[in-house]
Amino acid sequence: MRVASLPAGEIEYHETGVGPPVVLLHGLLMDHTVWDQVLPLLPDGFRYLRPVLPLGAHRRAMRPDADLTLPALTALVADLLDALDLTDVTFVHADWGGGLFLTAQGRDQRVARQAVLPCEAFDNFPPGLPGKMAALAARTPGGARFAARQFRIRWLRRLPILLGQMARDPIPDETIRGWTEPLLRDDGVLRDLRAYCRTHFDRLTLIRQTEALASFTGEVLVLWSPDNKVMPPAHGHRLAELMPRARYAEIPGARVLSMLDEPEAVALELTAFLRGSSGPTDLP
Template sequence: MTELNQTTSAEEGALKRIETPAGTVEYAEDGAGPPVVFLHGLLMDHTVWDEVIPLLPSGFRYIRPILPLGSHRVPLSADADLSMDGMVGLVADILEALDLRDVTLVHSDWGGSLFLTALGRDERVARMVILPCGAFENFPPGLPGKMATLAVRLPGGITLAARQLRIGWLRRLPMLWGWMINKPVDDERMRRWTDPVLRDPRIRRDVTKYATTSFEPAELVRKTEALKSFDGEVLVLWSPDNRVMPPAHGPRLAELVPRGRYAEIPGAAVLSMLDEPQAVAREIGAFLTAAPGD
C-alpha cells in the first residue's frame, strides 16, 4: 500500500493518508517505537484522544486513524463495504497498510474492532486496551446509540442530529451526548466533528452504510466471546458509573480473555479520555511499560 503525507490547516495539525481497499484513510501519528493504535466512535475523530496523547510515555508510536463514522473528511470509495464486518475489516486493512505488527489496539465507544478475532483478522494485534465500548449484545450501544441509528434511518435524520449536537443544551440530553461524557464538550470540537456529515453527502453515505447494519444479538455475543482465543494481554479500563455501556460488561470482558486485567476510571462516563484524561493516560502508560506478564 502507498503511504502519502498530507499537511492540513494549522487547526487540524498534520495528518497523513494511507490507501486501503475501501479507500483513503487519514490518520495522526506521534512518537516512534512499538505501535499503539487508538480508535474512536460515531461522530467523532482522532482528536478525542488529544488530552491523553501528551501524557503517555515516550518510546511508542501513537497512531490515530480516522474511521468513516461520520467525522471523517475524506469519503471512502462509493462501493466500500462499511457494514459492521466491513468496518472491522477496514481496521485490519489499516494495520496492514501501515505494515504494523505487535500492535497495542485501544478500543473506545465503537466496539466493532473487538470482532477482529472472530473474523480471523487479529494477527497484527499483540495487546489490547478496552475502554467502555459496545460489546456482547449492546449494539447499537444504549440510548444514544439507538437514537443515532434511528436518526440515520429517517430522511434527513442524520443532518438533524448533527445540527442538534451543535446546540449546548440539546447536546446534554441523554438521547444525544448527556450520558456519553460528564464534562462539557466545547462548541469548537463539536463543530469539527459534525462539519463533515453536514457538508458532504458522501460522508453521510459512508456513515449510513454502517449505522444501518442489522445486528443479531446472538451473533454479536458469539463474535465478542471469540476473544476467548486471543492470547495477548488485555487491559479492560472501564467506567463503572456510565449509563451506556453496562458496568457488568467490563469485568465480563476481562474474565473472557485468558490474559485479561480489569481496572476502573471512577467518575467518568463513556468517554473517559475526555472526563479523566490523566487517569486514563496513567493506566494506559503503566500497561504499555509493564514487563510482559507483570
C-alpha cells in the first residue's frame, strides 16, 4: 500500500497499472478490497487507484482535530487527487455517495468521467435500514465496536440491519475480519468513524448538492442494481437523467455491492465505459 499525506492525515491507497487514472471508491465500514474480484477483470492501459477512506475500516487514523463530516470527506477526496496530481480521472462511486459532491464543491476539475454504482444520492444519507443502523451504532457509546463484532458472526451479518441488504451472497469471513480489525483495535479509527457519523444530513442541502451534477459535462455511466432495497432504483434513473452525457445500465440480481455479487457483469460494463464503447464488451 502507498501513502498520501493530506491536510486531514495520511491516506493509504493501492495502485496498479499505467495510463489514465481510475479511482475506485468504497463505502462505510469497508475498504479497497471490495474491488478485489473486479480489478483483475478490468482492461490494461489504465492506472487503477483504490484509496482507503476514513470510513471505519482504515488502518491509519486521521489527525485528532480533522474535520471528517460528509463535506470534509468530499474535500478530502479532492485533496487526494491534488496530492497525487491526477488528471483526466475516471471516478467510480460505490455505496458512499460523498464523492458525487465534488461538482457542488467546485472541485471536479480533475475528473473527466464518472461511473456511479449504487450509492448514496439526493436525500438518502445515511442509506436505508443498514445505513441508519450503522449511524446509530456509531453514535452510541460502545455501539460501533459491538456492531463490528456482530459482523464477524456469519449468520448475524446476513440480517437486513447489517449486511443482508448490502450483498446477495455471503461475504467471506477473511474479508470481514479485514474490514473490522482496525475499528476493534484502534481508538483513533473509532474516533474517525464517530466523527463522520455525527454529520448533520440536511435533506434539502443533499438534494441540491446532488443536483449540481447537472453541470458535469463528462461522460457518465450509471450502473445501478434495480433489485436492492437500500439505494432506491429511482435514484439511478434520476442520476442518469440529471447528467447530460450519462448512460444508464443495470446489474440485475445484485444488491448494493454489485462488485461482490456480480463481478464479471460489473467488469464488462466498466470495461466498455473505460474503452469508450456504448455498451458491454468481452472481458480482456
